[in-house]
Amino acid sequence: MPHSTPSVHDLHTGAANSPTTALVVGASMAGLSTAAQLTDIGYKVTVVERAPHLRLVGSPIDVRGEALTVADKMGILDTIRQHKVASDERPVFTTFVDFKGQAVAELPVEMANDSVDDIEISREALINVLHSRIGTATDFVYGDWPVSVTEDGAGVAVAFASGRNDRYQIVVGADGIHSSIRKLVFGPESIFRKHLGVYYAIVDLPTGTKNIVNESRTYNCPGGMVGINDYGDRAFGVFAFRAPERDYDYRNTAAQKGLLIEAFDNEQGWHVPFLLDAVSDAEDIYFDSVSQVHMPRWSHGRFVLVGDAAHAASLFSGRGTSLAMMGAAILAEALTESGHEPSAAFERYETRLRPAVQKAQEGVSEARDFMVPETQAGIDQRNLRFPLKSASHLV
Ligand SMILES: Cc1cc2nc3c(=O)[nH]c(=O)nc-3n(C[C@H](O)[C@H](O)[C@H](O)COP(=O)(O)OP(=O)(O)OC[C@H]3O[C@@H](n4cnc5c(N)ncnc54)[C@H](O)[C@@H]3O)c2cc1C
Known part of the structure; x- marks a missing residue:
């Protein structure tokens, strides 16, 4: 449940009472899960989605393994079960x-x-369940996307396609296999994406x-x-x-x-x-x-990738959505355990999630x-x- 600790915010802002801010790029399984998890631990989250609305098209997907535990802790497992398709x-x-x-x-x-x-649920239903779970504290911006990101000691300056500029303490790339945050921070897609x-x-x-x-x-x-x-x-x-x-x-x-x-x-x-x-x-x-996306690191400074942006396993794995939900939960847990220090938290997140990703990408x-x-x-x-x-x- 939401809480905030002044010392947590002081770590990043030097100012008590100002919330730790996060930009989540992409409003699909990874982005919505991350927005919910970070909001729960007291972050002021902005989600930016390139499409003009939530994208609901797609075939049913599976929620399985540890993602079921994540959904249970988020309080949405019963709702997900109610939407089971098969x-x-x-x-x-x-x-x-x-x-x-x-x-x-x-x-x-x-x-x-x-x-x-395992629960097979329509993509549309799961997107709606995750979106409803987030609540009103999170800002959503549709039809916009980051075009440049510049990190300094205290945060990240982000310029958006709309011409808007803003600053955040951390930036989460949850923008899928063609991730723009991956391109801006880590390098061209051709290095990491394997057709x-x-x-x-x-x-x-x-x-x-x-x-x-x-x-x-x-x-x-x-x-x-x-x-x-x-x-x-x-x-x-x-x-x-x-x-x-x-x-x-x-x-x-x-x-x-x-x-x-x-x-x-x-x-x-x-x-x-x-x-x-x-x-x-x-x-x-x-x-x-x-x-599939294969990267040696999923984070750099104040930037971190979740979901397909970091480690797409492909639809043949049947685990993309579950990994995205797990990754968001592990990321929030790692931030809390690391006193919200980004690099330590992101390292913990990677170490914990890697084995599940490797398993999903094999075979x-x-x-x-x-x-x-x-x-x-x-x-x-x-x-x-x-x-x-x-x-x-x-x-
Ligand atoms: C519309 C859609 C339909 C899908 N249908 C299927 C399917 O039928 N079967 C299947 O196995 N998988 C499907 N997928 C992929 C599946 O959702 C993912 O593999 C998995 O759930 C992991 O989700 P993700 O959030 O990491 O990535 P994705 O679900 O790919 O979501 C990425 C999100 O980021 C947004 N985005 C992209 N670039 C930017 C940017 N520069 N700035 C802001 N936002 C951006 C996208 O619009 C999208 O909402 C679909 C994805 C989408 C977007």
Whole structure:
């Protein structure tokens, strides 16, 4: 619960009664979790988000392992559970279908989950739960982003794209795999981000789509994966395709749609043409390289990175959101334990979180290879490995 200690603030400001200020860059899983945790320990937090509003698009994500304990301590575990999307009885994570929609194989749920306690929740619901948890003490600025950061002895001077200037005692980069704070403080993205050879996209589907599948169906063509996930009240189209790193403006939705449509242009199987139409019609889609971020350090002076900005494990790990929530909690704990001295706190944070990150980053190529096989022979082998046990429908 929120508290503040004058000596904590004196450490940074030399002035009792003035709160320790933090700028959190990015308002997604890592940024919202960090804003909640830092506000709880008495920081005056400003969150700046480049998008004009919270970005809610995306497929359901998993809250698992230690993140469940974090959610419990934050007092949001029950609310998260209430938003659970998949039924506990669901034995199958996804059913693989062929060109005509005939079920041919199925991925058992235990291949995708760590334990029965894992919670699959829509991205939108978790963003809203975290945002509501933060309360009114935190300032949110949308449609703006830092363009320069200058650290001096007492803090960091930040200039924003809007022309606004401000100062903070610490700056937290929670701005995802293309982090601008990482670029400004640590160096170009190309040093740290490793493309895993796959692009991934999500599109919201129109109401009524849920009638064409039951929960999750996945179709593969060589080097490509297309799926529909139906969670009752919402349905999503999911795409992945193998491709080397492409040069495009990753913030340009039209460019993203162009790459996606080009990748599946000649594919007529299953519901692919219908899903490509949904992509063309959508206002917003999520599209990005499936990447990992590897950095020797996640902090420098008064700057620290959390979530994908520091250590993206990729969607094939299924742990990005949980790591972001854990990282935010560990960061707040480390700040408290280190008397709010940034460099000591950031070192503790890194030491504690690294083992979980390493574990999450290992082994993702296996998941990539069975979800997006490169060849027809690869698809056939995968189907033999995960034979149909419970499902057998034409969809
Ligand atoms: C819209 C969206 C949809 C997603 N959908 C999926 C999905 O379907 N499946 C999946 O596995 N993962 C998805 N992800 C990624 C997933 O959220 C993360 O891997 C994980 O939750 C870790 O979150 P994060 O907060 O570290 O990074 P992210 O979730 O990527 O959040 C980064 C945030 O920072 C903001 N931002 C970026 N640059 C700046 C800047 N310069 N200044 C201020 N703000 C900035 C972004 O708009 C975003 O809100 C999605 C991410 C986003 C942003």
